[in-house]
Amino acid sequence: xxxxxxxxxxxxxxxxxxxxxxxxxxxxxxxxxxxxxxxxxxxxxxxxxxxxxxxxxxxxxxxxxxxxxxxxxxxxxxxxxxxxxxxxxxxxxxxxxxxxxxxxxxxxxxxxxx
Amino acid sequence: xxxxxxxxxxxxxxxxxxxxxxxxxxxxxxxxxxxxxxxxxxxxxxxxxxxxxxxxxxxxxxxxxxxxxxxxxxxxxxxxxxxxxxxxxxxxxxxxxxxxxxxxxxxxxxxx
Numbered sequence: 001x002x003x004x005x006x007x008x009x010x011x012x013x014x015x016x017x018x019x020x021x022x023x024x025x026x027x028x029x030x031x032x033x034x035x036x037x038x039x040x041x042x043x044x045x046x047x048x049x050x051x052x053x054x055x056x057x058x059x060x061x062x063x064x065x066x067x068x069x070x071x072x073x074x075x076x077x078x079x080x081x082x083x084x085x086x087x088x089x090x091x092x093x094x095x096x097x098x099x100x101x102x103x104x105x106x107x108x109x110x111x112x113x114x
Numbered sequence: 115x116x117x118x119x120x121x122x123x124x125x126x127x128x129x130x131x132x133x134x135x136x137x138x139x140x141x142x143x144x145x146x147x148x149x150x151x152x153x154x155x156x157x158x159x160x161x162x163x164x165x166x167x168x169x170x171x172x173x174x175x176x177x178x179x180x181x182x183x184x185x186x187x188x189x190x191x192x193x194x195x196x197x198x199x200x201x202x203x204x205x206x207x208x209x210x211x212x213x214x215x216x217x218x219x220x221x222x223x224x225x226x
């Protein structure tokens with residue numbers, strides 16, 4: 001049982017390049033989330049999904065796209081990377097129907113855009 | 115605008131001291147979670163509080179949810195160096211899209 005995994009762990013991009021971050025969970029969770037973490041700002045929600053085939057915008061969605069084609073995977077795409085997207089990205093999942101709404105986080109992807 | 119505020123932002127104390135950190139909002143949440151994050155890792159859930167006025171204890175850590183479900187506190191008794199980390203509170207906004215909002219965190223350093 002691996003929980004939530006993220007690939008890659010580190011990446012350096014040049015401005016204008018594209019990339020996809022992969023999040024996978026093996027807990028059969030309905031809900032999945034993508035956050036970015038910047039110093040002094042906690043975690044900010046980028047996009048999230050409440051089930052396979054559905055996605056929704058979070059607090060800071062501009063410049064990102066997501067897809068949830070399979071229940072266990074949630075992909076975050078950057079079509080044209082900008083230096084402002086330098087951050088640590090975390091994926092999380094939670095299970096539907098449990099009132100405690102506990103989130104399980106992946107280890108993060110550290111992205112630098114030069 | 116931060117929906118959840120945390121204070122203090124930084125805290126440095128000696129081992130054995132007690133401390134309290136706060137998480138405040140003007141919004142009501144379905145529940146509130148506290149996480150601890152170590153450098154280079156993802157946040158790890160410590161506790162969830164659901165009912166207004168609820169108090170939960172986890173060894174030397176005591177968590178309280180405000181009566182109006184807008185604020186929370188985390189009290190650590192006799193802090194240890196292993197308590198060092200970033201403490202994050204997160205509010206569940208389950209009636210507004212099944213998502214969460216995080217506070218900016220309190221960075222705690224416990225010195226030997």
